[in-house]
Amino acid sequence: DTAVSQTPKYLVTQMGNDKSIKCEQNLGHDTMYWYKQDSKKFLKIMFSYNNKELIINETVPNRFSPKSPDKAHLNLHINSLELGDSAVYFCASSHRDRGSGGANVLTFGAGSRLTVL
């Protein structure tokens, strides 16, 4: 069983198109994330949802819109794709332990490599 699964694994598209990446976790975690990893391997947080509620929204263009229909799913929709959007997008999940004051182990999906031509 894949704990955090994201689709598609590879996505090649033209500039200006709109695309979505889907993520699902079966770990029972209450918090899900999107990270962007660029060509220099830097892992940058984009969004975080806790129990379907947006709790982190980093400075990303508003062309990126996350949607969490339930605790187990966090999808990423990108409008008007640009060349600079090319990257690997990682979904992750964790259980937020309020007792110990915050975040716990992140489990990552396999990544979705987006190439914008």
Added chain:
Amino acid sequence: GENVEQHPSTLSVQEGDSAVIKCTYSDSASNYFPWYKQELGKRPQLIIDIRSNVGEKKDQRIAVTLNKTAKHFSLHITETQPEDSAVYFCAASKNDMRFGAGTRLTVKP
């Protein structure tokens, strides 16, 4: 917000030698410090973590130390093997996980 700096960006060692990667963080409220290993084309995977109430933790050839006063933590890998070659990320977290820029470790046989 939290800012995590990681050094060095690349590290090359001979098989059997030790490797040390260092990170500093800015938010004194951070209380959880994991290290992730990412092999080429794969997802980051947790290798060891430490919480702020502990100064050191060891798991076989891997150890992590934390100095809360100085706000820095380090990863130590002893008796390195070629399969240790990967990109290693440190992270610091209170409510969300912020990663360092990564260290590309190469272990030469």
